[in-house]
């Protein structure tokens with residue numbers, strides 16, 4: 110059942126580093142994160158990796174496995190052949206702190222730039238009434254575990270540091286869509302989505318959707334509809350007003 | 363080397379539900395607040411909670427109210443709960459859940475547009491507000507986004523988003539500092555670069571969660587090394603109820619690398635049943651005397667309950683967790699387990715596949731990805747896993763204040779609320795109710811201070827020396843010591859305990875304490891997990907000592923503490939709390955008995971005499987009779 114696998118793991122800190130080779134035991138049912146932990150326990154006690162839940166729920170263990178962004182805790186060893194060399198590297202879009210751990214503060218910065226949920230001032234806690242069907246769209250986006258792999262993979266910033274200031278990345282463009290589709294949100298988010306958060310940079314390549322471990326249809330369900338709303342709004346502000354009023358009244362009925 | 367220093371009014375240690383809610387409250391009351399957490403903001407353990415948050419909103423069954431919730435909570439905890447906490451919790455949980463909605467949370471809905479509520483073990487009515495099976499994620503994200511909203515406000519008002527509330531993420535606190543009796547700050551290190559950090563603050567709120575990493579099979583993550591429990595002890599506070607540990611009945615058992623990962627109770631709440639290798643729904647054989655009249659005795663009645671709760675009793679799969687965990691344990695021991703040493707949990711024969719995927723999406727995903735099992739087609743294999751500690755810092759129910767002035771605690775690190783066993787869903791609501799109260803308690807404590815306590819340079823030097831020691835010696839690998847502790851606790855102070863084994867565990871823990879003093883960490887101070895673990899060992903060992911010592915003393919079985927040699931529940935023991943403290947020289951744990959205060963009259967009157975007599979002493983019963991006659 111158990112075998113020895115060949116691993117190449119990126120090791121380094123402070124901007125320098127290299128791939129290091131390891132041979133390490135693998136047992137039935139294990140995932141890549143288990144192997145990284147085994148390396149820590151047996152060969153490299155100071156090997157840095159983030160993780161928490163080990164069940165795909167917290168989004169801490171994002172890494173690139175054979176060049177593809179993945180959650181280490183949800184990548185089973187059985188998806189590789191026994192003689193394959195498995196290369197594990199940190200997410201490329203964010204600066205490396207050490208080994209597999211990157212500085213993801215970009216994402217927290219962006220989160221803070223998106224105006225928060227803005228309910229009407231006259232609804233009190235406990236008075237909210239929403240139909241399941243009206244919350245489902247935003248609920249899909251709220252499944253996000255903030256693994257930041259979509260932001261990591263998006264070509265707008267992957268190798269373009271210069272675009273970072275003006276682009277929130279798919280994660281936070283989706284957050285705008287989530288709030289815009291929230292039945293009780295009254296903020297106008299269209300202009301800022303386009304002008305401040307860089308929705309226009311997105312050319313719907315869907316790479317973000319492909320890597321999302323929560324299988325959220327980021328492009329189809331959040332980004333494209335948001336783009337359509339921006340366009341509608343550009344031609345006819347009444348459309349937006351109408352949408353909001355309609356949404357509010359339908360949710361009350 | 364300079365140590366980075368920050369001044370705050372309130373420092374909250376922990377960014378789970380309890381910590382975030384406490385910090386939000388302190389900031390809303392105008393206090394400059396720091397949130398310190400070991401992992402990234404938004405990743406605390408709370409994110410893993412699945413089933414829901416219990417709050418008697420009465421949206422699904424209007425017969426529900428705080429009194430019913432209070433009774434369920436007391437029953438679940440086998441009447442050992444701090445009744446004032448259980449009362450506040452039941453009364454305030456609905457407001458705390460509604461408040462989340464006003465901050466942007468999107469719970470699943472009822473047909474009339476209210477927050478939907480689901481059934482859970484031990485709750486008489488459908489009571490858990492939820493979002494599929496990812497409620498914890500919704501809770502933590504909403505609170506995280508509320509913190510961000512407050513920061514945006516501060517940015518507008520003061521030009522600095524972090525003027526009144528700032529998150530110090532990937533930062534571990536290793537010591538609380540005191541000026542005389544009172545808290546004066548906290549000391550720690552940045553995980554990212556190993557630099558040391560000092561918080562100068564008159565009030566500290568502990569919200570560090572649990573202790574599960576002292577066990578091999580656990581649903582808990584690496585964060586759960588009992589830091590807050592140990593920090594409180596070391597600062598002179600007391601821990602109560604440490605012998606009570608909840609083993610969740612359904613953890614994954616296969617493959618080995620995921621052993622212990624939680625299978626949410628919602629599987630049973632939504633109709634899943636437990637079967638042994640003979641295909642028998644064995645829970646019908648395990649309904650304990652105290653619950654005989656509340657649970658169905660036939661499969662037919664149990665099944666009818668899902669659609670008609672007024673005329674049927676609930677199936678025994680939904681007994682409180684301690685009962686179900688022990689039953690599974692017995693079945694496996696009797697040789698009726700599944701091939702991988704668990705029992706079967708089947709929802710595939712109970713609900714259509716599409717319903718399963720809709721109601722239990724993350725369970726479906728988890729089993730598919732991690733075990734190659736499609737839960738819509740075949741049963742899962744499950745077994746008990748160390749899940750939650752009922753014990754924790756002894757606090758004042760109303761303010762969250764510990765024995766040490768300036769120290770507060772909320773959430774899993776605090777003790778009392780859940781008695782000897784926590785009901786599912788009562789933790790998330792606990793975090794919100796008592797997080798808010800501890801934040802408010804800390805704020806008003808700071809308001810009442812005549813002068814700010816000072817940090818003594820000596821205590822900083824000592825904390826620094828302690829933190830850096832493992833890096834300065836070439837000693838044993840800390841992973842070895844950790845593994846041995848986990849094995850010891852799992853095998854000797856697990857679900858079923860006996861005096862000899864617990865005594866053996868205590869000896870082992872004593873030896874491990876010796877070894878922990880000699881562990882060494884290779885490598886630099888930059889993100890060095892071996893170093894971090896070396897420091898965590900102190901906490902895990904202290905907490906394990908508390909658990910084992912209290913478990914040895916309590917000569918009865920109740921909730922999360924089962925003694926093979928004392929199988930009965932004793933009404934004498936119900937009146938006693940075991941209170942752990944640090945010995946005067948700081949080297950070990952002492953335990954003393956404390957009398958549990960009697961329940962307030964209006965609260966005890968909420969129970970029937972017939973029920974009370976199963977739990978309370980003759981004397982107490984006589985008092986009750988006199989009371990009712992008045």
Ligand SMILES: Cc1cc2nc3c(=O)[nH]c(=O)nc-3n(C[C@H](O)[C@H](O)[C@H](O)COP(=O)(O)OP(=O)(O)OC[C@H]3O[C@@H](n4cnc5c(N)ncnc54)[C@H](O)[C@@H]3O)c2cc1C
Nearest residue numbers: 376377378380400407408411413535571773774787789790
């Ligand atoms: C898999 C799973 C499912 C669950 N499902 C449910 C459910 O459906 N309903 C329910 O009610 N309960 C559930 N629970 C229980 C509940 O989730 C936890 O009890 C609760 O989330 C604990 O919250 P907390 O705020 O006390 O601590 P946590 O959310 O664990 O947060 C602890 C925080 O403290 C920080 N910390 C710890 N030590 C230090 C230190 N030394 N220095 C700095 N920071 C530190 C951590 O980094 C973290 O931020 C579940 C638990 C698990 C494991």
Ligand code: SF4
Nearest residue numbers: 263311313314315317
């Ligand atoms: S679809 Fe848009 S946001 Fe997503 S990866 Fe492509 S360009 Fe980036």
Ligand code: SF4
Nearest residue numbers: 253254256257259321
């Ligand atoms: S949207 Fe998906 S890929 Fe992006 S951060 Fe969230 S979970 Fe990760």
Ligand code: FES
Nearest residue numbers: 161162163168182
């Ligand atoms: S450890 Fe939480 S997602 Fe991998």
